Amino acid sequence: MDWFKRSKPSLQAQNKKELPDGLWVKCENCGEIIYRKELDKRYHVCPKCDYHFRIGSDTYIKLLTDEGTWQEFNANIKSADPLNFTDYKKYSEKYALTVKKIGFNDAVITGTGLLEQHKVVFALMDFRFMGGSMGSVVGEKISRAIQKATKEKLPLIILSSSGGARMHEGVLSLMQLAKTSARLTQFAKTGQPFISLLTNPTTGGTTASYAMLGDIQIAEPGALIGFAGPRVIKQTIGQDLPAGFQRSEFLLDHGFLDMIVHRHELKQRIANLIEFFQSKN
Amino acid sequence: MAEKKSKFVLEFEKPIIDLENKITEMREYAAKSGIVLEDDIRRLENKAGQLRAEIFQNLSRWERVQLARHPERPYTLDYINRMCSYFDELHGDRLFGDDPAMITGLARLGDMTVVIIGQQKGRDTKDKLRRNFGMPNPEGYRKALRALRLAEKFNKPVVTLIDTPGAYPGIGAEERGQAEAIARNLYEMAQLPVPIINVVIGEGASGGALGIGVGDRILMMENGWYSVISPEGCAAILWRDASKAPEAAEQMKVTAQDLVDLAIVDEVIPEPVGGAHADPDKTAEILKEVILRHLSELVKIPPKKLIEARIEKYGRMGAWTEE
Numbered sequence: 001m002d003w004f005k006r007s008k009p010s011l012q013a014q015n016k017k018e019l020p021d022g023l024w025v026k027c028e029n030c031g032e033i034i035y036r037k038e039l040d041k042r043y044h045v046c047p048k049c050d051y052h053f054r055i056g057s058d059t060y061i062k063l064l065t066d067e068g069t070w071q072e073f074n075a076n077i078k079s080a081d082p083l084n085f086t087d088y089k090k091y092s093e094k095y096a097l098t099v100k101k102i103g104f105n106d107a108v109i110t111g112t113g114l115l116e117q118h119k120v121v122f123a124l125m126d127f128r129f130m131g132g133s134m135g136s137v138v139g140e141k142i143s144r145a146i147q148k149a150t151k152e153k154l155p156l157i158i159l160s161s162s163g164g165a166r167m168h169e170g171v172l173s174l175m176q177l178a179k180t181s182a183r184l185t186q187f188a189k190t191g192q193p194f195i196s197l198l199t200n201p202t203t204g205g206t207t208a209s210y211a212m213l214g215d216i217q218i219a220e221p222g223a224l225i226g227f228a229g230p231r232v233i234k235q236t237i238g239q240d241l242p243a244g245f246q247r248s249e250f251l252l253d254h255g256f257l258d259m260i261v262h263r264h265e266l267k268q269r270i271a272n273l274i275e276f277f278q279s280k281n
Numbered sequence: 282m283a284e285k286k287s288k289f290v291l292e293f294e295k296p297i298i299d300l301e302n303k304i305t306e307m308r309e310y311a312a313k314s315g316i317v318l319e320d321d322i323r324r325l326e327n328k329a330g331q332l333r334a335e336i337f338q339n340l341s342r343w344e345r346v347q348l349a350r351h352p353e354r355p356y357t358l359d360y361i362n363r364m365c366s367y368f369d370e371l372h373g374d375r376l377f378g379d380d381p382a383m384i385t386g387l388a389r390l391g392d393m394t395v396v397i398i399g400q401q402k403g404r405d406t407k408d409k410l411r412r413n414f415g416m417p418n419p420e421g422y423r424k425a426l427r428a429l430r431l432a433e434k435f436n437k438p439v440v441t442l443i444d445t446p447g448a449y450p451g452i453g454a455e456e457r458g459q460a461e462a463i464a465r466n467l468y469e470m471a472q473l474p475v476p477i478i479n480v481v482i483g484e485g486a487s488g489g490a491l492g493i494g495v496g497d498r499i500l501m502m503e504n505g506w507y508s509v510i511s512p513e514g515c516a517a518i519l520w521r522d523a524s525k526a527p528e529a530a531e532q533m534k535v536t537a538q539d540l541v542d543l544a545i546v547d548e549v550i551p552e553p554v555g556g557a558h559a560d561p562d563k564t565a566e567i568l569k570e571v572i573l574r575h576l577s578e579l580v581k582i583p584p585k586k587l588i589e590a591r592i593e594k595y596g597r598m599g600a601w602t603e604e
Contacts, residue, residue: 082543082600083534087519136599143596165487165509167519170533171545174487174509175598178495181464182471182592205509207460208488213468227460227488228450236450246455256458 027051045263052220052263054200057109057124060159064122064267065113072111074144079106079137083170091168094130102129106137107162110145112154116271118278121149125161125206132162134206135169139176142210146183153190155274159197160211163229164204177209184213193277195270198225198248198257216273217257218266219248225256289352293336293344300329337554340504343527345536346512348504349483353558355565356415357384357399357442360482363565364572365390368397371431374423377457382413382449383421383493385428390440391573393580396432398425398493399442399482415484416449419462422492426466429473438476438576441493446511448489463492470495471595472588476579478572480550481505481537482557497591498575499545501537502568503552507545508535545598548575 025034029051039046043063044053055063061070078099085091099105107129112121123145125132142158149156165173187194196214198207200223207227219225226246234241244250251257261269290298304325311318340348348354361368367389373379381401388397400417403409425441432439448459470477470493477496485494485507501507510518512530517523540546550571553560579587 076604078602078604080600080602083532085532087529087532136601139599140601167510167515167533169509169600170535170543171508171540172543172599174491175545175595177464177488177491178467178471179595179598181467182495182595185468185472186592205488208463208492209467210464212458212461212464226455227448227463228455232450233452233455237452241452245452254456254458256461 028053043263050221050262052200052222054127054161056128057104057126057159060124061109061111061113061122063263064115064157064270065120066115066117069114070111071113072109073148074110074141075105077105077137077141079135079169081168082136082172083168085168085170087168094168098130102126104129106141107132107134107166108138108141110141112148115157115267115274118155118271118274120155120157120274121145121152123156123158125159127161127163127201130166132160132206133164133166133173134162134176135166135173136176138166139173139179142176142180143183146180146187149192149194150183150187150190153192155192155277156187156194157197157270158194158210158214159199160202160206161199162202162204162206162211164206174205177205180210181213184210193273195273197266197270199223201225203227203229212256215277216259218269219251219257219260220263220266221248221260223248225251291344291347291351293340297329297333297336300325300332304329333554337556341527342506342530342534342536342539343512345504346506346526346530348556349506351556351558352404354483355557355561356404357401357444357482359561360442360565360568361386361388361397361399363562364388364569365397371428372424374420374427376423377420380413380418380421380424381411382415382417382445383424385424387437388440390569390576393438393573393576395438395440395576396428397440397442398428400445400489400493402444402483413449415445416447417445417489417492418449418451418454419457419459422448422459422462422466425493426462426469429466429469432475433473436475438478438580439473439496440572440576441477441479441496443479443481443485443490443494443507444483445486445489446484447486448492460488463488466492467495471592474584474588476576476582476587477591478575478579480568480572481507481546482568484511486511495591495595497579497587497594498547499540500548500550500571500575501540501546502550502557502564503537504556505537506530506535507537507540508533 027046030049032048081092108125110123123142193215198219202225248260365388370386384401400415402415403412478498479494479496481501512526513523515529516525537549557564
């Protein structure tokens with residue numbers, strides 16, 4: 001009675017979010033097969049459908065700063081595992097492994113650089129590091145970046161790419177929302193712009209603090225932006241979510257973004273904004 | 282002594298309740314039969330008292346979470362009604378609507394006039410639904426912001442009573458900008474030029490709690506819990522099993538004493554043995570006294586210094602290493 005036995009191996013789930021290492025990449029949105037070098041050159045935007053693949057902080061540094069001007073600061077700050085937290089494995093071990101694998105210390109990189117000749121303080125979150133989650137280190141580095149921009153009276157750009165606060169640091173992660181927001185009130189007195197750049201995804205505590213507090217709110221097309229994650233909402237209300245819910249275009253429609261900007265135009269559009277705000281009448 | 286019998290019994294309270302039931306039975310039997318059992322009854326009463334003290338001194342974190350959620354626990358309005366000689370509730374955010382999950386109002390507390398803000402849970406099913414189980418929508422946070430601005434304009438200290446299982450995760454909440462509403466409150470509370478006292482009276486779940494929780498003093502009732510996510514939420518994500526909530530509560534260190542140890546909470550407000558619901562009047566009396574003591578200190582500080590100290594207080598929060 002082998003009639004029902006599968007003759008072919010069952011379908012394997014693909015890890016869709018990671019870019020495969022091959023020469024060719026399939027677009028997650030339209031299925032187009034793209035030559036990897038072409039995709040790299042286009043900052044990981046699909047040449048056919050304009051889908052914005054997720055990219056890391058290193059690529060954003062290349063995209064947003066003039067060549068050779070990037071200077072990182074506070075790279076040495078690391079998590080102290082204040083709760084001595086363990087789920088299936090120790091947070092400290094998971095953290096150390098992630099640092100080793102990714103090559104930097106936590107889910108945000110901070111530094112200064114020139115953006116079309118304008119000196120800017122950047123905080124670039126990176127989803128690859130534990131889902132871009134915000135714990136004490138992210139909060140402290142972003143706070144220090146805000147303080148540096150305040151002290152030196154420089155424009156501030158915070159790029160969000162984060163699933164929210166980091167559970168492994170409990171209430172200390174939560175307090176980073178208040179800490180960073182409080183620092184922004186001091187920055188506001190400089191008369192320099194804070195540009196909040198939202199990329200896919202920006203949810204949870206990150207959205208409920210600095211990501212929503214920009215003088216100008218810019219998102220990349222199609223980014224998931226929200227407070228609660230779609231799965232949580234779906235579970236709570238027990239029904240399917242409308243198409244396009246919590247995407248950049250939805251947020252623009254509902255009044256929470258100033259503009260949606262294509263990745264290839266980001267640098268120039270931000271330069272225009274900085275020039276506007278720094279012009280004296 | 283009039284004993285208030287609790288209808289709702291938590292698992293760890295059962296041995297006490299069993300003993301108390303036995304005492305009641307003995308009393309009834311003694312009354313009916315005329316046999317003198319006074320000594321035995323007194324002995325059992327002492328034992329019950331000891332047992333109660335022992336159990337409540339050694340509560341696990343998860344047991345405290347259950348106390349924080351006890352259906353008879355005093356809620357925001359219960360405290361306001363007991364603590365304040367005058368209270369006028371203010372409604373509406375002037376933008377969209379009025380959120381019954383968030384209370385804002387003008388109050389007289391001792392000899393102080395203050396603005397009070399707090400999440401409100403419902404007591405019976407109908408009330409629970411109306412209050413959305415204490416989960417505010419964006420209009421709740423924006424109503425709170427309106428109250429904060431009033432406090433600023435009329436130079437009134439602010440007291441916030443935190444008790445929420447979280448900001449509501451719904452479609453409308455997202456459409457109306459739940460994240461923006463909370464973020465805006467964090468920003469405005471950080472620079473409000475009047476004293477702000479935050480008290481976690483029950484549940485302090487994540488951004489929904491923090492959205493009215495930035496201030497000069499963070500106080501917490503002995504059996505409250507406060508963290509970045511509920512123990513169930515954490516367990517569902519990190520353990521992929523919501524039933525691991527007790528373990529998640531242990532790992533996340535969610536109790537008032539934990540938060541003192543983590544340098545977040547300034548003072549733990551003691552509750553009567555058995556929890557706040559065992560004696561709401563006494564609890565409210567203690568709470569009022571503690572709030573007034575902190576207020577009397579804070580009103581002496583000039584606004585500029587107050588704000589500076591507040592921002593630095595939050596600036597110190599967190600733990601990291603630096604080579």
